[in-house]
Amino acid sequence: MENRTRSRAWILIALLISLSALLSGCWSKRELNELGVVVAMGIDLHPRGYKVTAQIVNFKDAGKHNTSDVMSVVTYQAAGESVPEALQRMLSEVPRQLYMSHLRVLVFGEAMARQGLTDVLDFVARNHQFRTDFPLLVAHRSEAADILRVVTPIESIPANSLFSSILVSSKKWAATGRITLQQFITQLDRGGSDPVLSGVEVVGDKTSGTTDKIWHTLKPNAMIHHSGLAIFKRDKLVGWLKEQGSKTVNYLLNDVYTTNASFKCPDDEKQAISMQLQWVKSRIDVVLKGEELSGFNVNVYAEANLDSVQCPMDISQSAAISAIERKLEERIVDVFDQHVSKIQKRYDVDIFGLGEVLHRRHPKVWKKYKSDWDKHFKEVDVTIRAQVKLRRVGSIVQPLKKDMMNR
Amino acid sequence: MNDSAPQSQRPDPEVPASLDELQASLQLFLGDSSDVVYRNIAFRRMPGLIVYIEGMADPRHVIEALLEAKPDEREDSPERPYETIRTGVITEGQVNETDSLEEVCGDLLGGATMIYMDGCRSALLVSTKSLKQRAVQEATSQSVVRGPREGFTEDLVDNIALVRRRIQHPSLRIRKFKIGTKTRTLTAVMYMEGKADPAVLSELYARLERIKLESVLESSYIEEAIQDERYSPFPTVYNSERPDVIASAVLEGRIAILVDGTPFVLVVPALFVQFFQSSEDYYQRSDFSSMVRLLRYFCFAISLLTPSVYVAVTTYHQEMIPPPLLISLIGQREGIPFPAFVEALIMEITFEVLREAGIRLPKSIGQSVSIVGTLVIGQAAVEAGFISAAMVIVVSLTAIANFALPAFNVAISIRMLRFALMAAAAMFGLFGVMVAMIMLALHLSSLESMGVPYMSSLAPFKLSRQKDTLLRLPRFLRLRRSGRS
Numbered sequence: 008m009e010n011r012t013r014s015r016a017w018i019l020i021a022l023l024i025s026l027s028a029l030l031s032g033c034w035s036k037r038e039l040n041e042l043g044v045v046v047a048m049g050i051d052l053h054p055r056g057y058k059v060t061a062q063i064v065n066f067k068d069a070g071k072h073n074t075s076d077v078m079s080v081v082t083y084q085a086a087g088e089s090v091p092e093a094l095q096r097m098l099s100e101v102p103r104q105l106y107m108s109h110l111r112v113l114v115f116g117e118a119m120a121r122q123g124l125t126d127v128l129d130f131v132a133r134n135h136q137f138r139t140d141f142p143l144l145v146a147h148r149s150e151a152a153d154i155l156r157v158v159t160p161i162e163s164i165p166a167n168s169l170f171s172s173i174l175v176s177s178k179k180w181a182a183t184g185r186i187t188l189q190q191f192i193t194q195l196d197r198g199g200s201d202p203v204l205s206g207v208e209v210v211g212d213k214t215s216g217t218t219d220k221i222w223h224t225l226k227p228n229a230m231i232h233h234s235g236l237a238i239f240k241r242d243k244l245v246g247w248l249k250e251q252g253s254k255t256v257n258y259l260l261n262d263v264y265t266t267n268a269s270f271k272c273p274d275d276e277k278q279a280i281s282m283q284l285q286w287v288k289s290r291i292d293v294v295l296k297g298e299e300l301s302g303f304n305v306n307v308y309a310e311a312n313l314d315s316v317q318c319p320m321d322i323s324q325s326a327a328i329s330a331i332e333r334k335l336e337e338r339i340v341d342v343f344d345q346h347v348s349k350i351q352k353r354y355d356v357d358i359f360g361l362g363e364v365l366h367r368r369h370p371k372v373w374k375k376y377k378s379d380w381d382k383h384f385k386e387v388d389v390t391i392r393a394q395v396k397l398r399r400v401g402s403i404v405q406p407l408k409k410d411m412m413n414r
Numbered sequence: 415m416n417d418s419a420p421q422s423q424r425p426d427p428e429v430p431a432s433l434d435e436l437q438a439s440l441q442l443f444l445g446d447s448s449d450v451v452y453r454n455i456a457f458r459r460m461p462g463l464i465v466y467i468e469g470m471a472d473p474r475h476v477i478e479a480l481l482e483a484k485p486d487e488r489e490d491s492p493e494r495p496y497e498t499i500r501t502g503v504i505t506e507g508q509v510n511e512t513d514s515l516e517e518v519c520g521d522l523l524g525g526a527t528m529i530y531m532d533g534c535r536s537a538l539l540v541s542t543k544s545l546k547q548r549a550v551q552e553a554t555s556q557s558v559v560r561g562p563r564e565g566f567t568e569d570l571v572d573n574i575a576l577v578r579r580r581i582q583h584p585s586l587r588i589r590k591f592k593i594g595t596k597t598r599t600l601t602a603v604m605y606m607e608g609k610a611d612p613a614v615l616s617e618l619y620a621r622l623e624r625i626k627l628e629s630v631l632e633s634s635y636i637e638e639a640i641q642d643e644r645y646s647p648f649p650t651v652y653n654s655e656r657p658d659v660i661a662s663a664v665l666e667g668r669i670a671i672l673v674d675g676t677p678f679v680l681v682v683p684a685l686f687v688q689f690f691q692s693s694e695d696y697y698q699r700s701d702f703s704s705m706v707r708l709l710r711y712f713c714f715a716i717s718l719l720t721p722s723v724y725v726a727v728t729t730y731h732q733e734m735i736p737p738p739l740l741i742s743l744i745g746q747r748e749g750i751p752f753p754a755f756v757e758a759l760i761m762e763i764t765f766e767v768l769r770e771a772g773i774r775l776p777k778s779i780g781q782s783v784s785i786v787g788t789l790v791i792g793q794a795a796v797e798a799g800f801i802s803a804a805m806v807i808v809v810s811l812t813a814i815a816n817f818a819l820p821a822f823n824v825a826i827s828i829r830m831l832r833f834a835l836m837a838a839a840a841m842f843g844l845f846g847v848m849v850a851m852i853m854l855a856l857h858l859s860s861l862e863s864m865g866v867p868y869m870s871s872l873a874p875f876k877l878s879r880q881k882d883t884l885l886r887l888p889r890f891l892r893l894r895r896s897g898r899s
Contacts, residue, residue, distance in 0.1 A: 033841055036729050038754060039747040044740065064741055066748045108733030109740060138733070164741070 043103035047166035049151025051116035056088035060152040079163040082155050090130045107136040111170040114144045114151040120244035139189040142173050145237040147208035157216035157229050181266035182253040183233045199362025203236040240356045255346040259359045263287040270338040272318030286310040291364045302388030312399040316406040332395045339393040347389050355381040427515045433463050433532040443519050463530045470525040472544035479503045495531045510539045553655045558694040565655045566677035570600050573672050580661040599630040600674040609667035614864045633673040633680050642862045647827035650863040652684035659693045683863040687883050689821035695886045704885040717815040718828050721758045722839035722847050724808045728754050730843030746802040755840035761809040
């Protein structure tokens with residue numbers, strides 16, 4: 008009898024405990040169709056503080072291929088003293104809760120970037136919904152809102168188009184950066200290097216890019232275009248690098264997967280040899296004079312494949328191969344020298360991370376330079392050496408031009 | 415027997431000394447059932463009575479032998495007629511003499527024919543059991559591509575012979591019991607002397623003797639009475655209707671329990687991993703069998719987890735879904751009125767209903783049910799926007815994976831647990847699924863089958879016994895081990 012009451016008591020307790028689970032259950036539940044998935048966000052300056060533009064997927068037929076006349080994304084805009092405030096205000100227009108976890112790109116307007124990014128990045132890094140692996144972009148000569156309002160061909164969601172073109176171009180072209188939130192914040196936190204971000208701009212008519220007419224034309228009026236790297240001093244934009252400068256930075260940061268390099272033929276200044284660089288590795292060494300820093304040695308090693316040869320030289324000779332290799336080495340050293348010294352002179356920002364190298368190799372020496380590294384960076388001696396190995400000449404050996412002339 | 419107190423309305427349990435008295439007491443004992451045949455005969459001018467039950471017994475040869483027996487010139491002693499009948503008249507079948515009326519009735523009900531000569535104080539019982547039997551046919555519940563086709567029948571004697579045929583060894587032992595106070599079902603325990611664990615054997619005997627059931631109509635009655643854990647969704651007794659499976663289990667040292675009247679034979683102890691083994695694993699090449707076996711464990715996971723993980727991820731952890739997939743999923747869910755959990759519940763219940771309906775209906779209609787089910791539920795529901803297409807994929811994937819499991823009873827337990835997991839997922843997301851899985855693992859590890867840990871050779875882990883657990887290693891690798899030890 009007593010046994011039964013006791014077991015009954017246990018059952019009651021177990022029931023109560025399991026019922027209490029219902030109290031907290033479904034706490035953070037959100038159904039898929041309650042979400043407004045923000046795929047791209049743009050932040051600009053505004054008299055009140057910030058102006059936030061969000062590109063939200065319009066799910067009418069986003070799952071399918073875009074055949075109907077419904078746009079697959081919509082942009083909303085709101086302003087506020089801070090980014091979260093602006094996002095809250097945006098909810099008065101958006102019918103769904105904003106969901107940030109699938110943000111593909113975060114774009115800053117140029118004016119905003121010149122003023123500094125830390126205040127905004129604090130929110131982005133603090134909010135748990137944001138991932139840390141999306142690329143940050145700076146709108147070149149425009150507002151971030153303009154970038155987000157361009158309809159892109161091929162990819163129906165513009166944010167996806169931006170994201171995948173960054174991936175592809177940084178992998179195959181090396182003149183853009185793929186700097187994520189995580190990398191940017193890490194670089195801000197530690198001394199001895201300054202960050203770069205990839206730039207984008209709208210080429211063409213900004214206003215006509217916003218309709219789906221773009222899908223009915225062979226030559227869109229407006230396109231998003233990657234435009235080199237933006238140089239930051241701490242969190243403030245200070246300048247832009249063009250194609251060659253961006254490549255140089257990426258070489259030194261070891262961010263080059265494949266790229267293309269070309270130079271003039273040895274005996275014909277109008278023609279060029281073009282190579283594909285494949286395995287590119289750069290190594291920065293510190294040169295010390297006693298306890299003093301005297302300079303940096305940069306060794307670039309690259310393996311190249313011949314892409315096209317427009318001059319009539321005899322490739323079958325090993326001398327020709329090594330001539331090409333030397334020529335490319337010269338070219339690399341030239342370009343690097345030119346851009347490194349330009350960056351040193353014009354902007355006193357160490358986007359190559361030389362200070363960071365010094366810090367890692369010789370922490371004691373670094374302490375002496377730490378406080379005014381920008382000044383030292385301006386004057387430090389950087390020596391570039393390059394070593395190129397030509398691995399493959401392609402499916403044919405001799406240049407077609409040579410064959411044709413010998414006929 | 416005789417000294418047990420006579421119960422009310424029961425005749426004296428002794429065979430009476432006169433023919434009329436015997437018939438009267440039998441009629442009282444067996445009721446006036448119309449299938450009990452009383453037939454008066456004369457054997458060598460002595461009046462006698464033959465009693466049998468129609469359908470159960472085939473007394474033709476007994477009657478013929480008695481009637482055709484010519485009077486013997488040398489001996490015509492009415493003093494010892496049974497001796498004569500037993501030794502010189504009855505041509506086939508076992509013959510018993512008894513004076514207990516209870517035994518007479520028991521054997522009559524079991525298909526014996528009773529011969530009684532007037533004036534004797536006992537009766538002869540000839541075993542003439544002849545039931546209409548189903549022939550040995552192909553096992554339908556566990557069919558194989560390669561391997562023996564025959565399955566057990568409903569007859570215990572045939573079933574024992576089917577196993578005996580495969581193990582022609584003197585140490586195969588069989589012990590019979592009668593279980594069920596009303597049905598008195600013949601049950602046989604079969605094992606290999608020297609291989610079966612004596613502790614498990616005596617535990618089994620103790621449990622069988624403890625059974626207090628009125629009826630045993632199928633081996634599941636026994637299974638329910640001897641299983642270790644009553645309140646567990648997982649079976650701790652294995653069953654099969656394939657003689658080769660039972661033979662291999664007995665050869666491995668396990669104990670088979672055969673029940674008269676059902677082709678399903680029980681095996682104890684049953685371990686978790688055994689429910690993932692199919693007899694065909696041993697008939698196909700080991701590399702293929704190992705792959706298929708891993709596939710079954712994979713199917714176990716899919717069948718158990720897919721709906722709950724889908725519900726958890728789509729309602730709590732959208733950040734885990736790759737963006738293109740998420741966009742496609744949201745596109746599908748657009749306009750669906752139910753939360754994902756309710757959607758999953760509707761689909762799962764619909765599927766279970768279809769499945770149940772398909773089993774019960776005649777084969778020809780069963781097919782149309784499945785067509786209606788797939789078309790109406792699968793397509794129309796999606797097109798009408800009640801259910802998202804992804805959910806249909808999830809549910810059908812779950813169902814198909816469930817069918818891939820070789821043991822029906824484990825498949826059932828997964829079907830039930832799936833709903834609990836879905837509820838946990840709907841309330842707590844992946845966290846709930848994780849907690850439920852931990853509870854499941856704890857429960858499985860706490861189970862025992864006849865005192866043997868249910869998860870054994872996985873937990874407690876034994877490396878030497880992994881050769882036939884997740885994988886099925888070739889025989890030469892496994893034989894080397896048994897040769898050494």
